[in-house]
Amino acid sequence: MDVKAIRQQFPILDQEVNGHPLVYLDSSATSQKPLAVINAVNDYYKQDNSNVHRGVHTLGSRATDKYEGAREKVCQFINADSHAEVIFNRGTTSGINTVASSYARQNLKPGDEVVITPMEHHSNIIPWQQAVKASGATLKYIPLQPDGTIALEDVREVVTSNTKVVAITHVSNVLGTVNPVKEIAKIAHDHDAVIVVDGAQGAPHLKVDVQDLDCDFYALSGHKMCGPTGIGVLYGKKKLLEAMEPFEFGGEMIDFVNLYDSTWKELPWKFEGGTPVIAGAVGLGAAIDFLSEIGMDAITKHEKILADYAMEQMRTIEGINVYGPESRAALVTFNLADVHPHDTATVLDSEGIAVRAGHHCAQPLMRWLDVTATARASFYLYNTKEDVDLLVNGLLKTKEYFGDVYE
Template identity: 60%
Template sequence: MDNKFQKIRNDFPILNQKVNGEPLVYLDSAATSQKPQAVIDGLIHYYQNDNANVHRSVYTLGQRATEEYENARQKVQRFINAKEDKEVIFTKGATDSLNLVASTYGEEHIKAGDEIVISIMEHHSNLIPWQQLAIRKQAKLKYIGLTKNGELDMKDAAQQITDKTKIVAIAHASNVLGVTNDIKELARIAHSHNAVIVADGAQAVPHQKVDVQDLDVDFYAFSGHKMLSPMGIGVLYGKKALLEAMRPYQYGGEMIDFVEKQKSTWTDLPWKFEAGTQNVAGAIGLGEAIDYLNEIGIDQVKAHEEELVEYLLPKLLQDQDLEVYGPHDPKKHNGVISFNIKGLHPHDVATALDMEGISVRAGHHCAQPLMKELGVVATVRASFYLYNTKADADKLLRAIAETKEFFKV
């Protein structure tokens, strides 16, 4: 399989360069993915041929832009198996999507004494909106803990989610621990207590098949830029009945039906939540990215990443100078691997790896409560995607060894 994905690597022009005199090894796809030429070409085609505002124009360019924009929505619908395209809202990204739910559904349904349940592994984007909502509403924010293996503690989840719980918000996959959470079971538990479940899918949708109907999630958020598309475009999926009952998130053009001097009415889904000029090019780019992933096969992408982890993770675990976070079983680990070299600051490690042309992330990864839970200030994170190969993993291993030698670990 590695040979097939070695050829796929050639579709990404940015990877054909040297950094500090070394061939680039990009291992920060959990932060943002690189873009294939097909997506870049799609953006260029739109701006050179079809650039116009959508929905309101009757002239040809406007109609073409509208068709491409709405076609992208339908591609998203099919990619995540939403029941209707009206359940797909375009946003700026996962953060914007999660804030939309907190600021509309959350504001309307959370009251003093209610409970909101999240996990200790949440990215700040799926923590702070609920934290601040709980503060405003005098509700209680509760956390599901981890097992000793660094997985979500499902027994604790069953205890934390009670009849007082109104919202459960959980990452489908962790951006630090490399685990994929059982969202379907969490949805079952939440619904048994008449709570809704919000899933942060930013680290899941690019890497595995996601079926929102099968998961039975009420809301599902993800970003385009982590799945090969441009920055500034994201998606909120919501069940139609919930979205129809929610008030708009923002007000202005595009989301209205009629405006009078003292009152206004709102247009239908999904446009009720898409006020103002949208990121039309971003949506089209997301559609192109979905076409690209569909051509390869999302199951093939997942299998490739699993193969890389099965190759690399045991080698990292054999190094007694490394502390690796999350499950040590490759079968329970996705393409995100966080580690530290004992005695070295993660920023020093990341700088040393960059001198070898290897791009990794170092810091708290917007997950400070998790860092505290792990007993560290920060970690080094290497995150793999479809354009990475075993050769990249080997270069990382060599660079870690050279870093240890340089710092005399």
């Protein structure tokens, strides 16, 4: 990977923040956008802006071709079996809520179980809390190992014949843990349960093959993988999606409407009520082209080098606590002793370094870690070892700013 050439494709990185060159280490929250994506969205609005599917005029046809062309790109990117299995929505949260509302609430009953983990983002906890409350089912948790990983023995113990849904993140947005989704899917299927994967942190960084993983549902967000905000994808196995009822109703998703009843379009459009995020889909298609040209394997390899280097360098800092397993995705979550993470992030920002501080929408995991909040540096294809060095220097300045509190 020619990271220098890649960085030149991201105009936002060529600026100073607080008198320092920007070091952007918050890609787990949202990635930056390359010129290819910015130009694709701009060109759509300049040349092709129209609603999709409905119009027979030229602009409508061009917009529809671009929108459905983006769906085909997603289909290939995640290796879905059919474009009918690729549903556009607002993002991972929307995708998980669709499954929780349209699949779980239709199928769960008292005595059934939904199994998740304490490392989940709130978007993969709250929908299941609401689904079990509405159905009388039970919510169960797979325990975490001391390093923040999952043991398959624990999965086998928690998942039972009563389990109907297993919902798990592909990659933890706090710990960087990469979960063994394929193996967990087999355990779920052995008990006739479906598996729902939160791919918000997986799809941007790993080569995703939904058929190889054998997941039943996989949700992702475009804005975390170089695409625009407001666009996401829910993948679902066709036979499951066909049996599900939509939960958002309106234009685009209907086949026929009479005074007292209506019928739905075929997949995937029955789950895409209302005017879709057309420009977002076009931008996501451009992002997939951009990532595919570089190669997901190359991106994963580059990020592993950065993560390993960051772990090595940050552990030289006295008084730092780094959370999560040794082998991880491209992020490092940490705290400096006796320094609130918000204060750490503020000092780093004064040096032009952008990191995230807070509970990262993972309050149950914060309680498991026995902290109220943490700081997080997350890396992507445009980051370098020099960025890590600047982060480490910024943390040393943070310690100096708050005084020698470690003696």
